[in-house]
Amino acid sequence: MDYDIVVVGAGPAGSVAAYECAKRGFKTLLLEKAILPREKACGGAVMYRGIRILNGIVPHELIEQKIYGLRFGFHNGTSSEFISHKLIGITVFRDKFDDFLSTRAVEAGAELAEDTRVIHTSVSDECATIQLQDGREIKSDFLIGADGVNSIVSRSLNLRPKRKDLTRIGLGMEADFYVGRAGVMKATKGNPSVLEILPVKNRISYGWIFPKREHLAIGIAGSGEHMRALRPDFDGFYQSLEKRLGVKLKLEKRRTCFLGGEGIAGTNVTNRAILVGDAAGFVDPMMGEGIAYAMQSSKIAVDVIDQAIAENQYDADSLWKYHHLCRKEFLANFQMASWMGSRGISFASNLLPRMSGHKLASDIMAMVARGEIGYADIPYIILKKIPRQIPSFIKHVLQSYIQTRN
Ligand SMILES: Cc1cc2nc3c(=O)[nH]c(=O)nc-3n(C[C@H](O)[C@H](O)[C@H](O)COP(=O)(O)OP(=O)(O)OC[C@H]3O[C@@H](n4cnc5c(N)ncnc54)[C@H](O)[C@@H]3O)c2cc1C
Numbered sequence: 001m002d003y004d005i006v007v008v009g010a011g012p013a014g015s016v017a018a019y020e021c022a023k024r025g026f027k028t029l030l031l032e033k034a035i036l037p038r039e040k041a042c043g044g045a046v047m048y049r050g051i052r053i054l055n056g057i058v059p060h061e062l063i064e065q066k067i068y069g070l071r072f073g074f075h076n077g078t079s080s081e082f083i084s085h086k087l088i089g090i091t092v093f094r095d096k097f098d099d100f101l102s103t104r105a106v107e108a109g110a111e112l113a114e115d116t117r118v119i120h121t122s123v124s125d126e127c128a129t130i131q132l133q134d135g136r137e138i139k140s141d142f143l144i145g146a147d148g149v150n151s152i153v154s155r156s157l158n159l160r161p162k163r164k165d166l167t168r169i170g171l172g173m174e175a176d177f178y179v180g181r182a183g184v185m186k187a188t189k190g191n192p193s194v195l196e197i198l199p200v201k202n203r204i205s206y207g208w209i210f211p212k213r214e215h216l217a218i219g220i221a222g223s224g225e226h227m228r229a230l231r232p233d234f235d236g237f238y239q240s241l242e243k244r245l246g247v248k249l250k251l252e253k254r255r256t257c258f259l260g261g262e263g264i265a266g267t268n269v270t271n272r273a274i275l276v277g278d279a280a281g282f283v284d285p286m287m288g289e290g291i292a293y294a295m296q297s298s299k300i301a302v303d304v305i306d307q308a309i310a311e312n313q314y315d316a317d318s319l320w321k322y323h324h325l326c327r328k329e330f331l332a333n334f335q336m337a338s339w340m341g342s343r344g345i346s347f348a349s350n351l352l353p354r355m356s357g358h359k360l361a362s363d364i365m366a367m368v369a370r371g372e373i374g375y376a377d378i379p380y381i382i383l384k385k386i387p388r389q390i391p392s393f394i395k396h397v398l399q400s401y402i403q404t405r406n
Contacts, residue, residue: 003029006140013277013294014146015101020302022109033117037099041255047089049371050292064091064212073198080352084366123272143273149260151279170259173234174219177249187245259288269319274301286337332376
């Protein structure tokens with residue numbers, strides 16, 4: 001056998017998987033088709049839930065902004081803001097962040113092969129076989145498919161649908177706009193620690209402004225069927241922001257990518273192989289957030305493989321535990337996000353202003369972003385954990401309801 005474990009794809013999912021494998025002493029190969037550092041279409045907001053997987057350790061120079069709050073804008077020009085005193089995430093440039101993660105895997109003992117494209121994978125009772133574009137063939141005990149939303153591992157193992165169904169998968173376009181430090185401060189009215197989510201004109205989709213040190217990451221995303229005019233919609237969106245933000249937005253490069261989806265519904269394991277991150281479709285179906293889920297799913301996958309190796313069990317039945325653990329960890333979040341997403345922007349614009357600015361709402365937002373609770377725990381937290389705040393919360397909601405009625 002060439003390796004204990006081969007990981008395909010050196011994004012956050014693959015590099016965390018390779019790190020976890022190498023740390024446990026497995027002979028690990030990390031394969032990446034691009035030359036690193038590579039670009040990735042992404043807003044670059046990493047929720048604290050993901051940073052926990054890194055034991056909270058991200059080099060200072062990679063942190064563009066520390067994030068303490070979220071602001072949701074609505075079509076009528078109003079917005080709702082949730083600010084926490086706790087760190088809820090950071091913004092990064094993906095090329096640098098992902099490079100840090102792959103270097104971390106190598107330092108833990110993984111072997112990294114860049115510029116190495118996988119073109120086919122298969123599994124048998126004896127091993128997993130990985131075919132490379134350069135004609136080489138590699139054999140391993142286990143295979144981890146971390147090769148993103150168009151995963152060749154997933155397709156060649158018949159785990160997920162071959163064709164993209166645009167009604168089920170999302171699509172996004174984004175760009176980093178250089179505005180300088182002063183420009184970031186001006187555009188964020190002096191508070192660059194807030195992620196802003198905005199509606200896109202005439203579309204069932206959303207846009208964002210994520211502040212970095214000297215850049216603003218601006219993008220739009222939505223379900224594929226609503227995003228057919230992606231480029232004009234994106235251009236219209238960022239141009240419409242110039243006046244509001246008071247800064248000149250000079251476009252350098254647009255980046256676009258599909259967003260993964262329906263992860264829990266699909267099959268993510270077979271004999272000797274597991275899919276993680278976007279390859280498994282682990283993306284919040286409402287916001288398209290996927291970095292934290294990518295890292296979390298990889299950690300779970302390696303725990304399960306570790307146990308399978310200890311028990312000398314290489315079959316799908318043993319790995320199925322991964323599916324159950326991911327379901328337990330992510331299902332409620334994805335279901336709740338999908339439900340809220342399906343209700344559309346009008347639902348959010350009715351609900352969020354009633355909670356805006358209230359401490360309980362901000363605390364809950366922070367707990368979810370930090371991975372301390374899932375969406376499904378919200379009613380429990382409201383009812384049991386913070387009962388002292390309930391009267392003031394109800395008063396706040398009623399007051400805002402009465403104000404909007406008048
Ligand atoms: C426009 C947009 C904005 C987004 N913004 C955010 C955000 O702000 N915050 C957030 O949390 N999420 C965001 N996401 C989602 C996030 O980018 C993904 O969920 C995340 O990158 C998933 O990580 P991953 O490691 O699973 O996959 P990826 O990051 O896609 O990494 C997969 C890796 O596999 C490699 N690969 C692919 N095929 C092969 C092959 N055949 N052989 C070898 N290597 C291969 C690729 O080159 C790549 O390096 C956004 C997505 C889009 C499209």
